[in-house]
Amino acid sequence: MKTNILLAEDDPDFGMILKQYLELEDFEVSWFQNPEDIIPLLSTAFPFQIAILDIMMPNIDGFSLAQTILKEKNNFPILFLTAKNQKIDRLMGLKIGADDYIAKPCDPEELVLRIKNILKRTLPPITEPQIKIGQYSLDTQKLLLSHPNGNARMTVREQELLLYLLKHNHSTITRNDILDNLWETNDYFTGRSLDVFISRLRKYFSNDSEIKIQSLRGIGFEIDFPTH
Template sequence: MNPKILLVEDDADFGMILKQYLELSDFEVIWFQNPEDVLEIIETQFDFQIGILDVMMPNIDGFSLAKHLLKKQANFPILFLTAKNQKIDRLTGLKLGADDYISKPCDPEELVLRIQNILKRSTFTAIQQTEIKIGSYLLNTEKLQLEHPKGKHKLTLKENELLLFLLNHNHQLLKREVILENLWENTDYFSGRSLDVFISRLRKYFADDDSIKIMSIRGVGFELDFPE
């Protein structure tokens, strides 16, 4: 079965072009021009593998729509389309838990590659059914959940992927470029800012155990210390 994409793009011409190209690339595409229609359908149907959302839309912008989608499925992969290169757009999306972003007008081939990479990570996470003890925490990679006696944190796919990568390199000094090349496949400024956002979020999740440390080494990367 072909992966099913939720495409939300209010520009009729651009939306049609994307839909046709993605269908030629063996995706099933459900396209909405009006984000309010999406809110109606997800109440009874949520069988998409990934969402591609335009940021600038009338009535409901892409960020607001993403919040609704993530309430329905906390680990739902989202890729934002933005016509602007402003940092505020990209950082807002990353803080929401977005997996990627791409600026319009975008290269359709690049878009397909990014979608494929996100879906690969999603599939990899979905097939794992292990529980990993991290200090006083328990990471459930099947549920994408970090559990602690004081509470639980639902992880996004990217958070889970980053945490597993860090665990696999415990007690090591990891260069920023190594993490970016492996998980973001890009070492540009915005990818670096994305990494910082996710590192900051993981630190907050582990705030209830002082034995867990993700230390920043200025100009180099991160030194990791997870109890074993």
């Protein structure tokens, strides 16, 4: 099954070049020159796996469009395109929740590589379909965490972090280990963002006192998941 890319680019020449190149790389591309046409799709099945958004567009700029998408589609992978290679743009994009950023004119091969890296990081990893964690059961295909007291639907990033912690179960793991090895860059998540994800995992597992994700000041986390 081909990866379906949502491309928002108002420049007809550059947009056509990107669309044709990505299709040659075996992606399916839905190209929108008017970003407003994307908004109604958010209430549908939204058959895309990643969005490539130009920052400078009429009516709705890329940042605003990204915020609208992420409001409806939590943690949806987004890559920004811009003609301005300025630090403030990059920081703004990452703050909103973008997965990457590339300045125009960009090398198409580099763009494809960045797309593949994003998908590698954000799509659910191939693993056992069912994992027992203490009193919980994780369905990795449905991102569903089940407990006798109720179920919780995890996001892709939450499950990705959980599986990484399980891989290092009964050990101490540093913040840098998580940022460098899981998301491949310390710029991708700030320490505060990582703390938010850790807090969510603690909340998910609050019904089992034997499960511990303990913070170690200045080091990282001590992990203890009883598994079967």
